[in-house]
Amino acid sequence: MGGSMNDESSSFYTWHGRRLWKHVHDNVHGNIYLDPLSLKFIDTEQFQRLRDLKQLGLAHLVYPGAVHSRFEHSLGVYWLAGAAVNTIKAYQGSELDIDHSDIQTVKLAGLLHDVGHGPFSHLFEHGFLPRVLNGSRWSHEDMSAKMIDYIADEHNIEIDSESLKRVKEMILASDASHKYKRKAILYDIVANGRNGIDVDKFDYITRDSRACDLGCSFQFERLMETMRVMGDEICYRAKDYLTIHKLFTTRADLHRTVYTHAKVKAIELMVVDALLEANNCLGISSSIQQPEDYWKLDDSIIKTILTDPRQELKKARDLILRIRRRDISGCTIIVTYYALQFCNEISIPKDKLEHFKDITPQDIVCSQTGGVTLKEEDVAVCNVKIDLTRGKNNPLERINFFKDYDCHEKFSIRDECISQMLPTFNRDMIVRVYSKKPELVEAVLMPLRIISYIFLV
Secondary structure (H helix, E strand, O other): OOOOOOHHHHHHHHHHOHHHOEEEEEOOOEEEEEOHHHHHHHOOHHHHHHHHOEOOOOHHHOOOOOOOEHHHHHHHHHHHHHHHHHHHHHHHHHHHOOOHHHHHHHHHHHHHOOOOOOOOOOHHHHHHHHHHOOOOOOOHHHHHHHHHHHHHHHOOOOOOHHHHHHHHHHHOOOOOHHHHOOOHHHHHOOOOOOOOOOHHHHHHHHHHHHHOOOOOOOOHHHHHHHOEEEOOEEEEEHHHHHHHHHHHHHHHHHHHHHHOOHHHHHHHHHHHHHHHHHHHHHOOHHHOOOHHHHOOOOOOHHHHHHHOOOHHHHHHHHHHHHHHOOOEEOOEEEOOOOEEEEEEEEEOOHHHHHHOOOOOHHHHHHOOOOOOOOOHHHEEEEEEEEEOOOOOOOHHHHOOEEOOOOOOOOEOOOHHHOOOOOOOOOEEEEEEEEEOOHHHHHHHHHHHHHHHHHHHO
16 A cells, blocks of 8 residues: 555546646645645635644744644645545545545635634634633534634535535544444544544644754654544554554653643743733623624734723733733843742642642642742642543554554554553643742742652652
C-alpha cells in the first residue's frame, strides 16, 4: 500500500480540469488544490473569519512565530483528509464502495471542523465561558455544526442535506458510536473518537512544531501511505508502532512546552479577566448561541477593548494595555490593579493522581500558617492536565495492527513487546500557582510548600 498519497488526487485534478480548482501554497504541505464546492464555503465571511483566529491563541506572546491562523490549519486538514480518503480509495475503493461523494464529504469535514472555534484558541471555551455560563454546556464542535448549516443557508450553497448531515457527524465523532454506520471508517479520518489518530492531529502537530521552531520528528506521511482498512477500522503496520507512539508523545510535549507554558497560562489568566470585565459592556457571551452573531467574534475583541474609551472598560483596557506594552519582567506581569507573578509548580506523583482534585485558591489560603494574611483574590491557580489523549490509559491499546499486506489478520500490540524503555504511565498533572501581588509571593509560597509536602510524601 505504498506510493505517494497525492497520486490519486493528481489524476483526479487532471480529469476534472485544473481551471475549476483553486491553487494555494501552504508552508507545511506545499501546493493545495481547493475543489469548487469547498471554495463556496471558503469564500464566505464566516469561513474567512478563521484568518483572524490564531491557531495557538496567545502563545505568540511567548513564541513569536506562533502567529498562524485556524484558516491555514483548516486548509491543511482539508488537504490531508482528501489525501487520506483518496489513498484508501486507490487501494481498497472497490471493496469499501468509496465514491466521489464520500471523498467530498470527508474533505468538507476537514475544511469546516474548526469553523465554530472562538477567540484565543481553547481559552474562550475552557477559560472564559465556564465563568459566565453557570454550568451550561457549550463546545466549538457543536457551534461548528450550527455554523455549517448557517453558511449553507445564508449563501445558498447547493449541497444535499444527507451530505451536510454526514459532514457534521464526522466533525462531532468524539466517540465510537459511528462505528455502526455504513462506511464507518470515513468517520475516523478527521476526528477519530475511537483511537485518536486523525488528520487534525497530523496537521496541527506538524504546523505548531514548525511555527514554534521546536522541530518535529513525527512523520505522518508514513502512516498516511501505509494505512489499511481491516473490518470496520483503519489499521497500521506493526513496524509503525513507534511512529504512532511518537504522534501521541509529540502532542504531549507540545502541551507541556507551548500550549500550557507557564507564561502563556499567566497571560491567559489576564485575558480571561479582561474578557470578564468587558463582557457586560460588549455582550461577548451573548453571541455564542446564534451563528449569525457568533461569526463576528474573533481575536480582534482585544483591540476593541483596547481602543474603546468607555469608562466601563477601564479595568479590561488596563489589563490589555499592560500586555501590549510588554510590562513583563521575568515571570511577573504588572497591571494597574493586580500583578501576576509565577510562584511555583507542583507535579502530582502518579500514585496520588487517582483521587486528585483540582487545587483552588481557597486551598492555598486555607493552608496558611501565619504571617501575611492571604485572600482568595490574591492567588491564581492553573491545574494543567497532560496525557496521551486517553487519560491514564495508553491510546495505542485501542489501535490494531497488521504484519504485512499479505496478512489478513489484525492484532493489538503491548508496549513491552516493542521496547522496555517506553513509559509505563501516560499522564501528568501539574499545578501552577501565581500571586496577584509581587509582595505576596513569599506568603503564597509557604502554603504551597505545605501542599507540595502533602503530595510528595
